[in-house]
Amino acid sequence: MWWKIIIFFGMSAVIVAAFLTASPMRAADSLGPVDAYRIFYFHVPQAWVASLAFLISMIYSIRFLKTKNMEYDTKALTANKLGVMFAVVATVTGSIFAKMTWGEFWNWSEIREVSIFILLLIYGGYFALRSAVSDPDTRANLSAVISIIFAVAALFLIFVLPRIYGLFSQHPSDSILNESGQITMGATVRIIFFSSLIMFTALFFWVYNLSVRVARLSANLLLENKK
Amino acid sequence: MNPNFVVMIVTLIIWVGLFLYLFSLDRKVTRLEKKSES
Numbered sequence: 001m002w003w004k005i006i007i008f009f010g011m012s013a014v015i016v017a018a019f020l021t022a023s024p025m026r027a028a029d030s031l032g033p034v035d036a037y038r039i040f041y042f043h044v045p046q047a048w049v050a051s052l053a054f055l056i057s058m059i060y061s062i063r064f065l066k067t068k069n070m071e072y073d074t075k076a077l078t079a080n081k082l083g084v085m086f087a088v089v090a091t092v093t094g095s096i097f098a099k100m101t102w103g104e105f106w107n108w109s110e111i112r113e114v115s116i117f118i119l120l121l122i123y124g125g126y127f128a129l130r131s132a133v134s135d136p137d138t139r140a141n142l143s144a145v146i147s148i149i150f151a152v153a154a155l156f157l158i159f160v161l162p163r164i165y166g167l168f169s170q171h172p173s174d175s176i177l178n179e180s181g182q183i184t185m186g187a188t189v190r191i192i193f194f195s196s197l198i199m200f201t202a203l204f205f206w207v208y209n210l211s212v213r214v215a216r217l218s219a220n221l222l223l224e225n226k227k
Numbered sequence: 228m229n230p231n232f233v234v235m236i237v238t239l240i241i242w243v244g245l246f247l248y249l250f251s252l253d254r255k256v257t258r259l260e261k262k263s264e265s
Contacts, residue, residue: 004253008246015242019235035231206249213256220263 007202014041014196024189029101029172036100039093041192044176045200046090051158052204053083058151061144073140074219076147077130078211082204083154084123091116102170111168115157122150 018041025037057079064072094113099105106113126146133139162169176193178184185193 004250011242011246012239015238016235019231019238038231038234206253210249210252210256213260214252217256217259217263 003202004206007199007206010195011199011203014192014199017192018042018196021188021192024186031103032100036097039097039100041196042200043090043093043097044193045197046086046093047158048197049200049204050083050086050090051155052201053079053086053208054151054154056208057083057147061147061151064140064144068140070136070140071216073144074215075212076144078208078215080123080126080147082208082211084120084127086204087116087120087123091120109168110170111165112162112171115161119154119157122153126150 018038023034023037025034027034030036057076060072060076060079063069064076091113094116095105098107098110098113102110108114126143129146130139130143133142162171176184183190
C-alpha cells in the first residue's frame with residue numbers, strides 16, 4: 001500500500017521537476033526549442049524499462065524450460081507484452097523528440113530508429129507465432145526458446161548495435177555516461193533523471209504484477225468453465 | 228501562461244488518471260482473487 005503512494009508522489013514530483021527546472025540543452029544542439037529536452041526524462045526510462053521487461057521474459061523462459069511450469073510461460077508472455085508496450089511508447093516519444101531537435105519524425109539513417117524498428121518487428125513475430133500454435137505445450141515450449149533468443153537480440157539492438165555504428169547515430173553518446181563511465185549530467189538533471197528511472201521501474205513492476213494476476217485469474221476462469 | 232506549465236498540468240492530469248485506473252484495477256483483482264479462493 002505505502003509503495004503505491006510513493007510511486008504516486010514520486011512520479012508527480014518527477015513530472016513537476018521535469019517541466020519547471022531549466023533545460024540543460026544548448027541552443028546550438030537543437031533545431032527547435034531547447035525545452036524539448038524535457039522529454040528525455042521520460043524517453044530514456046521507457047526504453048530502459050522495455051529492455052528490463054525483455055530480460056525478465058528471458059529469465060522466466062529459462063525457468064519454464066527447466067521446470068515446464070505453465071505459470072512461468074504466463075509470466076514470460078506478460079513481460080514481453082509490457083516490453084513491447086514500453087518500446088512503442090519510447091519510439092513515439094523518441095520520434096517527437098527527433099522532430100523537435102533534428103527536424104524529422106523518422107530518419108532511416110539514424111541507427112537507433114532502425115534498431116527499434118527491427119526490435120518491434122521481431123516481437124511482432126513472437127506474438128504471431130504464439131497465436132499460430134494451438135497446442136498449449138508446444139506453444140509454451142516454442143515461445144520460451146524464441147523469447148530467450150529475442151531477448152538477446154533486443155539487448156543487442158538496444159545497447160550494442162547503436163554503439164558499434166555510432167557514426168550513424170545523432171543520439172549523443174555521452175548523454176548519460178562519458179567514455180570513462182562517469183555521469184555527465186549536472187546535479188539537478190541527474191536527480192530528476194535517476195528519480196524518473198526508479199519511478200518508471202517501480203511503475204513497471206506494479207503493472208507487471210497486475211497483468212500477471214489478471215492473466216492468472218482468466219486462466220483459472222477458463223479451467224472452471226471447462227469442468 | 229508559461230507553456231511549460233500548461234504541458235506539466237496536462238501530463239499530471241494524465242498521470243493521475245492512469246494511477247487511479249491502476250489503483251482501482253488492483254483493488255478489483257484483489258477482490259476477485261479472494262472470491263476465487265473461497
